[in-house]
Amino acid sequence: MSFFLYKPHITGPSNNITTPDIIIDRVVIHTDNTTQLVPSNQLSSQVEIQLTNDPFEATPCYVLVAAGGGVLFSTGAIITTSGNSLGSAQMLVSRSAWRFINLSKHISTLELTTYTGPAANPEVCGNQAINELQEPSDIMEQISGNREALPRGTMVFCCADQLRYTNTSPESLAVCIEDGTLQRNLTHRIQILSTEEDRWSNRPLPRYSVGPVGDVEHYI
């Protein structure tokens, strides 16, 4: 009964935003021409994650999400550390999303671009046209038999395998889908923090504050 509560902000072509909360309990990764079901409890919309100092692989993705008002189209990344399978990958999905129906007629013009470095001065890491990846409609048809819909609770990560890269140090990674036709883009920036990093140079022990009630010798 594990599930992830996805809270997208869906921007329509007229800039209206809707905010349904959607339960996701079936997650699929399409990568290297294979399809794999993965645990939904590895899903996250966090913008910061922690990794050990082991080398990691980051694979940018476009993401399809089943929704009552029409399939959502978003972006994200799959993060794996060396030696670990997709089954233990961290799957990161942006809370910003579009409706697939608003893109389907010009999906071939969309580009997926990855950036590294600081947000104010990002460096392009690579880009790939969406139509060079597996087509969203093909993926949906494979999963549901319907080229415009996914079964309830389903989220699909379609990996841009050509843009996969390996790194050995903490990184800032942004995955961006650019829609030139509607003049908009959708970006998910992920700060990858090392478990060795510490915001405290000398981490203090936790404190206990009694509050306004006077002398209390011990909690309860």
Added chain:
Amino acid sequence: MKYTAYAATMRSVWFSHDEGESWNRLLTPTGGMYNEARCWSITTHPKRPGELLAGTDQGLYRWTKDSNRFNYIPSPMDSLQILHIEQAPDDPNFIVCGTRPGEIFISEDNGLSWTRSNLDSSTECWFINTPRVTSVHFDPLDYNTIWLTIEIDGIFRSQDRGKTWQVLNDGLMDSDTHDLVFVDDDNGRTILCSTEAGLHKSFDNGQTWTHTPIPEAPWPYLRGIKERADDSGVIFASVADRPSGETGILLISHDHGENWKKLPIPEPVNTTIWSMGTNTADPNIIFAATLFGQIFRSQDGGESWKKMKREMGEIHMIAWSPS
């Protein structure tokens, strides 16, 4: 009879031990629930005196009189809003919770384990984006049958305790459904459903619905609908200018919803009357609460009402049970 009244507020659960005159909540240091937890739902069960279940946006909790604290009940609903809780009339261990998003979670073992029901409700709606369960009812004639209203998706019924569901929306003018009342008498069954577009009735156990305007209602928006807990045919309906609107009124029917009149609630009512609390232990005692925190009490079966001094900011549900 001594009783305790409970109010589910946006700052946890408040208790009144003096018939609603004064209200207090548990201390955060020892109460077991964050004092500003958003509490959406509460329920009591006649077979469990001194026990209250509370649904919040931080999970499900059980308060007992003996412990005088809330004990967290682990469940898959921690990240959801638990908007309604009902226990089977014949078995308080059988718990049904309705949430936002519109899902049903069922425990058959008093909350030790949970199953998410295959309720195929809408995952999106235009108006409120995320549909939610607005009421859960065990059928008074058949406790294996569970009824739901969902905002916004209509009326659902399960005849196998939540294993399978039917959607029963035929004839509804609006699928923004809020609450149900079941009237079973010598003439058969009538079900009343409150919706955004007014009152609907079904005479065929929910298969079809007929919109039934109430001339005494100045607005179509019908929120709560509640039967007095004595099978006397007395039904209350809250009507408002809109959800979370400027004001609201309470209507009473003495003939199972055939005819209605406006009740003399002390005014001004600050918004929609959202919840009414009744108990078979004394049908004459009824609480009503507006969404923006006013509390009203009747001690004569709903014929007259007193506004209580205390206001709570926001109340999502009100209830009472014998102490």
